[in-house]
Amino acid sequence: MVVVVVVASLALFALLAFGPFSIFYSNPLVTCRQAEQVPQLHFLASRRHRFPATKKGEESCLGDRPLEKDSNAITRGGNYFQSMSMASSSFSGSGNALMWFRKGLRIHDNPALECASRGVTGGGFLYPVFVIDPHYMEPDPRASSPGSSRAGLNRIRFLLESLKDLDLSLRKLGSRLLVMKGEPGEVLINCLKQWKVEKLCFEYDTDPYYQQLDMRVKDYASAARIEVFSPVSHTLFNPADIIQKNGGRPPVSYQSFLKLAGEPSWASSPLMTIFPSLPSVGDVGSSQIVEVPTLEELGYVDIEMELPPFRGGESEGLKRLREAISNEKWVATFEKPKGDPSAFLRPATTTLSPYLKFGCVSSRYFYQCIQDVYTRNKKHTSPPVSLLGQLLWRDFFYTVAFGTPNFDQMRGNKICKQIPWNDNDELLTAWREAKTGYPWIDAIMTQLHKWGWMHHLARHCVACFLTRGDLFVHWEKGRDVFERLLIDSDWAINSGNWMWLSCSSFFYQYNRIYSPISFGKKYDPNGNYIRHFLPILKDMPKEYIYEPWTAPLSVQTKAKCIIGKDYPKPMVSHDSASKDCKQKLAAAYELNKKLNGVVSEEDLKVLQRKLDATCDSVLNPVHSHSSSGAKRQRRS
DNA sequence: AGTACGTTGTCGGG
DNA sequence: CCCGACAACGTACT
Numbered sequence: 001m002v003v004v005v006v007v008a009s010l011a012l013f014a015l016l017a018f019g020p021f022s023i024f025y026s027n028p029l030v031t032c033r034q035a036e037q038v039p040q041l042h043f044l045a046s047r048r049h050r051f052p053a054t055k056k057g058e059e060s061c062l063g064d065r066p067l068e069k070d071s072n073a074i075t076r077g078g079n080y081f082q083s084m085s086m087a088s089s090s091f092s093g094s095g096n097a098l099m100w101f102r103k104g105l106r107i108h109d110n111p112a113l114e115c116a117s118r119g120v121t122g123g124g125f126l127y128p129v130f131v132i133d134p135h136y137m138e139p140d141p142r143a144s145s146p147g148s149s150r151a152g153l154n155r156i157r158f159l160l161e162s163l164k165d166l167d168l169s170l171r172k173l174g175s176r177l178l179v180m181k182g183e184p185g186e187v188l189i190n191c192l193k194q195w196k197v198e199k200l201c202f203e204y205d206t207d208p209y210y211q212q213l214d215m216r217v218k219d220y221a222s223a224a225r226i227e228v229f230s231p232v233s234h235t236l237f238n239p240a241d242i243i244q245k246n247g248g249r250p251p252v253s254y255q256s257f258l259k260l261a262g263e264p265s266w267a268s269s270p271l272m273t274i275f276p277s278l279p280s281v282g283d284v285g286s287s288q289i290v291e292v293p294t295l296e297e298l299g300y301v302d303i304e305m306e307l308p309p310f311r312g313g314e315s316e317g318l319k320r321l322r323e324a325i326s327n328e329k330w331v332a333t334f335e336k337p338k339g340d341p342s343a344f345l346r347p348a349t350t351t352l353s354p355y356l357k358f359g360c361v362s363s364r365y366f367y368q369c370i371q372d373v374y375t376r377n378k379k380h381t382s383p384p385v386s387l388l389g390q391l392l393w394r395d396f397f398y399t400v401a402f403g404t405p406n407f408d409q410m411r412g413n414k415i416c417k418q419i420p421w422n423d424n425d426e427l428l429t430a431w432r433e434a435k436t437g438y439p440w441i442d443a444i445m446t447q448l449h450k451w452g453w454m455h456h457l458a459r460h461c462v463a464c465f466l467t468r469g470d471l472f473v474h475w476e477k478g479r480d481v482f483e484r485l486l487i488d489s490d491w492a493i494n495s496g497n498w499m500w501l502s503c504s505s506f507f508y509q510y511n512r513i514y515s516p517i518s519f520g521k522k523y524d525p526n527g528n529y530i531r532h533f534l535p536i537l538k539d540m541p542k543e544y545i546y547e548p549w550t551a552p553l554s555v556q557t558k559a560k561c562i563i564g565k566d567y568p569k570p571m572v573s574h575d576s577a578s579k580d581c582k583q584k585l586a587a588a589y590e591l592n593k594k595l596n597g598v599v600s601e602e603d604l605k606v607l608q609r610k611l612d613a614t615c616d617s618v619l620n621p622v623h624s625h626s627s628s629g630a631k632r633q634r635r636s
Numbered sequence: 637a638g639t640a641c642g643t644t645g646t647c648g649g650g
Numbered sequence: 651c652c653c654g655a656c657a658a659c660g661t662a663c664t
Contacts, residue, residue, distance in 0.1 A: 252660095252661075253642080253660095253661060253662075254642085254643080255641085255642080255661090255662080256661085256662075335643085335644095336643055336644070337643055337644030338644080339644085341644095383643085384642095384643040385643050385644085386643095389643075390643090393643080456643095456644080457644060460644070464645095503659080506660095507642080507659085507660090508642095508658090508659040508660050508661095509642085509645085509657095509658070509659050509660090510658090510659070511645080511646095511656075511657055511658065511659080512644095512645040512646080513645065513646085514644095514645065514646090515645075515646065515647095518645090518646065518647085519645080519646090582657095585659095586658095586659095589659070589660095
């Protein structure tokens with residue numbers, strides 16, 4: 001199941017993680033004609049699938065090539081049944097195949113499903129399985145907001161909706177989704193045994209959680225002589241290929257990644273398939289099969305939460321993709337940094353990131369759709385800022401993460417600067433709970449709670465504020481909050497972006513700090529975004545809405561919002577806090593340089609003590625936001 | 637050793 | 651809207 005092992009979307013993190021993808025919501029300007037201008041669908045049956053050349057149960061440990069390069073293997077209008085019978089000649093036994101869904105919750109461009117369908121032989125059956133891990137899905141009463149210990153309610157809902165949609169699509173093809181509960185590895189191995197499965201298919205996954213889980217399952221399959229097919233289809237490229245091309249080390253800059261990556265092998269091959277039907281599902285024996293559960297059935301009762309503007313599933317994802325793509329001028333001129341992070345009625349990006357995260361939409365199909373628009377619009381933007389560039393960022397982070405041990409933490413991570421971040425839970429909690437006293441920051445964090453999604457640049461602002469800009473809290477802490485709450489949170493992209501924003505890796509210009517006051521103001525001078533997500537401030541005059549503590553008491557009274565009572569005072573003064581942060585970063589960089597990146601725990605402690613003495617730090621405000629905030633206010 | 641470059645800073649001035 | 655100052659990092663390449 002989709003348990004991500006380490007709690008990690010910066011969207012920018014999500015970039016995608018920090019949500020890189022955007023789409024308009026319903027765009028009334030999209031016509032049917034435009035919507036159809038996407039690459040043609042092709043029949044699955046037409047393609048002769050080649051099974052991996054490696055031995056049974058061993059292939060795919062590093063992931064197979066996503067698709068054969070040989071486009072001759074792909075012809076239109078082939079005969080489904082013919083190809084099935086071809087496959088059957090090479091098998092004997094039960095002829096049963098199992099398709100294990102984890103991410104990749106889609107029918108289109110799904111090589112593992114194709115292979116599973118083709119792998120059914122004789123009178124065999126196809127078992128499409130999804131395993132719900134209770135740790136990932138069931139309520140944790142101790143969590144800081146509704147949801148499980150690992151996932152916020154918004155992502156759990158999105159996943160359930162995606163499963164429901166997948167089940168519906170499978171049923172239309174004469175199959176269904178077999179939902180089971182339990183520890184995924186255990187459940188799956190049990191299925192393989194009980195159902196006499198001879199072929200196991202699932203999408204290859206680079207996340208450490210799956211690396212470990214899949215190893216276990218593959219070991220069992222190998223011992224039981226079950227054939228395993230595990231294609232790379234979540235990303236554009238196989239991260240292992242890129243790392244190999246670079247002499248075994250992942251590229252650490254986007255530009256070098258681009259050079260190594262080049263064009264994907266399948267760039268002009270048809271990826272879309274239509275299944276006329278799927279092999280039927282066999283007897284499930286004593287296995288406990290459930291319908292896709294509702295939130296209530298999982299134990300989420302009496303929770304009042306407004307619905308975020310994202311419905312999960314392949315159907316909705318493809319609809320949004322077509323809407324986004326149909327606006328060709330928008331696609332061709334897309335420049336990520338020019339988007340407006342305060343736009344919420346109509347976000348400035350595709351908002352496809354949640355769909356890419358769960359694989360409801362294929363990133364490869366998205367890639368081809370964009371290229372298709374580019375062929376008709378010769379003048380278009382380029383990576384890193386273009387729409388295509390956003391997809392490549394996603395692959396960039398997947399590649400670096402896959403090739404970097406301990407990528408999701410500072411310690412033991414070779415590409416991560418060792419910095420003496422503080423471990424102050426009070427600062428972290430105020431940030432997480434949208435109580436920093438900076439309306440721009442608190443509005444963004446509120447959007448995170450309510451929607452499970454914010455614009456990429458909004459993610460930048462709050463990540464910078466928590467780490468190198470103001471609070472100097474460890475980036476891993478903020479990453480964990482994003483990881484749980486973002487619908488699109490993604491292990492590689494989220495940690496990558498947090499390192500980026502905290503100047504721990506990839507980006508190092510620590511003097512460039514987002515102002516929690518001016519940055520939002522330049523996009524949204526009236527503060528509409530703040531008024532929407534922080535209704536307590538809705539009547540604050542625009543002159544004060546970004547800095548309500550500067551409003552005269554009479555104005556606060558009239559706006560029915562007394563600062564310090566109805567809305568918090570700023571927890572730190574940005575001017576002095578950011579100066580302290582810069583000083584600390586400079587000292588930490590110096591130490592890293594001196595020790596050539598090999599900084600011990602003790603070295604960091606010594607530096608921290610030294611910095612605490614020299615900086616008027618925000619690290620010890622134990623008794624209060626207001627008093628330390630007030631103190632700082634006086635100094636400035 | 638030196639140079640160019642790097643998806644998305646802020647502020648003040650023209 | 652664009653400019654430079656601010657203060658100055660690392661990576662990649664020559």
